[in-house]
Amino acid sequence: MKRLVSLLLFIAAAAVTPAAEPLFTITPIADGVYAAISTPQYKTNCNAMIIVLDDSVLVVDTHSKPSAARALITEIKKITDKPVRFVVNTHFHWDHTQGGQAYPAAWPLNLEIISSEKTRENIERVGIPRVKTQLLGMPKDIYRIKGELAKATDPKVQAKLQDDLKQAEGFLEELKQMQLQLPTLTFERSMILRRGSRTVQFLFLGNAHTDGDIWVYLPKEKVLACGDALHGWVPFMSDSYPYDWIKTLEAVEKLDFEHFLGGHGGVFHGKEQIKVWKSFLTDLLAETTQAYSTGATMNETVAQVLPKLTAKYNTSFPDFAQRAPGTIEKAWRMVSGDTK
Secondary structure, eight states: OHHHHHHHHHHHHHHHSOOOOOSEEEEEEETTEEEEEEOOOSSOOOOEEEEEOSSSEEEEOOOSSHHHHHHHHHHHHHHOSSOEEEEEOSSOOHHHHTTTTHHHHHOOSSOEEEEEHHHHHHIIIIIHHHHHHHHHHHHHHHHHHHHHHHHOOSHHHHHHHHHHHHHHHHHHHHHHTOOOOOOSEEESSEEEEEETTEEEEEEOOSOSSSSSOOEEEETTTTEEEEETSSOSSOOOOTTOOHHHHHHHHHHHHTSOOSEEEESSSOEEESSHHHHHHHHHHHHHHHHHHHHHHTTOOHHHHHHHHHHHHHHHHTTTOTTHHHHHHHHHHHHHHHHHTOOO
8 A cells, every 4th residue: 555655646646747948849841851950958058950861861050968969969860760871060169069079979981071171170189178167167057056055045046056166066067077079071162062952052251150160051041040140149259350350241141041040049030130140240340449449458448338339239239238248348458459
């Protein structure tokens, strides 16, 4: 009787416990082309694009860790039984490259990893050392989360911190076994992949978010995958080239596309977001230059420029308040020549 009661209680608990939220929401963009929109996590994952070719599958970007890539692989297998034969790194940042080892593990034969030549160099020169930096820094993050959890009294805050702690500990374990995959197929300016009815163009159009960003373009379907060179959040400036970025966006604007998927946020339709980013970057640089020319320090520049940008762009980006100050700091360093 006790076993029966225990079983009934277990079933009842399972019925009211919410299922874990999937890491990706799969959304069709065109025939055989899908956006995999990443669910917000403690350690950010990027979006991915799934392109079904006549004989195989191409995937754009590989997320921050192998477990996330494996979650997407599960979704890909629901769409098609064709093997993934091409994986693209739009640029070298960790949240777009660190899951790459999951793909040769799932499909060990004839897998090609595509990037610009510069991105391959950056993964080798910067990306691999950053894994080691993350490995050294994660115990500190875990300690901090545990401290916040010990002080938290709000059940919702406690639940969020417990989930963050679980993710942080899991991420640390993955870092210990992580092996970044270097691209096997690279190019300088452009490359075209033809697979039956599908044509995919890979384009380097100039420095932007990094010095190796590529744009994955489907001219027939009028679809573009952008990585972090264009997306739904505030532009991330750490390794960027803001003046070049504006010119690169102007070049992208000339492409004939109707839909694009950036590295973060949702699917965009039309070219309005390009105009927003061009305007934001132009105003950011102009206002920062003006403040610096009056002798303003970096902190003073942030205080002067932030209200002006907020008035114009606060509703354009969901993460504006969180990320905008950092963009001003980056712009100030560029204008002042401070490369630290």
